[in-house]
Amino acid sequence: MENTIKVERAILSLTQGDLAEKIGVSRQTINSIEANRYVPSTVLALKLSAIFGKPVNQFFKLSDSD
Amino acid sequence: MEKDSFVDCERKRLYKVINFRLPSQFVGIGLVICVLTTAIMFFRAFAMDGGDTEWLKLLLQKTLLVGMLIMSVSKDKIEDEMTMSLRAQSYAIAFIVGVIYALVMPYVEYGVSNVVHSGGEAFKSLGDFQVLLFMLMIQLMFYHFLKRNR
Known part of the structure; x- marks a missing residue:
């Protein structure tokens, strides 16, 4: 799974800490998601979608290995 | 009902x-x-x-x-789905390592005891305290290790 959360976050001028606070997770979790080390649950993905104002599949994409 | x-x-x-x-x-x-x-x-x-x-x-x-x-x-302090997942992983690791420890350690203790002084201790199984302490230690260690490397 690949994502463009870092880009979406930059568009909204949010730090990892700001985004983490908005969706109720730790900053390290956001860091791990951005680095593709952790695939979030549907609930978290939908929370991110609500923050970014975009559908989930616009910032999460399946990679070749998936 | x-x-x-x-x-x-x-x-x-x-x-x-x-x-x-x-x-x-x-x-x-x-x-x-x-x-x-x-x-x-x-x-x-x-x-x-x-x-x-x-x-x-x-x-x-x-x-x-x-x-x-x-x-x-x-x-x-901040409990989220990732920490829950890491905790679940640490419990799984602790369980597997604990079972291996309980199976292998009595033979290691027996072997070492007999090498160090001839006719050493008799073979004995591990006690519940030793196994539980080891499993809890592994769980806590791995949880903090996984959290630090997330």
């Missing part, structure tokens, strides 16, 4: 038990219990002479396990 609602009720109860966690302040309480218990264990072993203190040893062993269990089931 209808069958479906009965099943739902049972499921809710089960998830309530599965998701049970103590508040994050309990990590500190568990740590204090562990440190104090370990200190008293050392005191009992090296400073207390005479008298039958076997009951105290057993009591301290149980208290140490309770302290570590409290630390193990306490929430993080």
Whole structure:
């Protein structure tokens, strides 16, 4: 799974800490998601979608290995 | 009660038990219990002479396990789905390593004891305290290791 959360976050001028606070997770979790080390649950993905104002599949994409 | 609602009720109860966690302040309480218990264990072993203190040893062993269990089931300051996943991974690792430890360690102890001095100790299985302590230690260590490397 690949994502463009870092880009979406930059568009909204949010730090990892700001985004983490908005969706109720730790900053390290956001860091791990951005680095593709952790695939979030549907609930978290939908929370991110609500923050970014975009559908989930616009910032999460399946990679070749998936 | 209808069958479906009965099943739902049972499921809710089960998830309530599965998701049970103590508040994050309990990590500190568990740590204090562990440190104090370990200190008293050392005191009992090296400073207390005479008298039958076997009951105290057993009591301290149980208290140490309770302290570590409290630390193990306490929430993080920021508990999210990733920390829950890491905790689940650490329990799985601790379980597997604990079973291997319980199977292998008696032979290691027996072997080492017989190599160090001929006709050493007789073969004996591990006690419940040793296995549980090892599993809790592995769980806590791996959880913090996984958290640091997330």
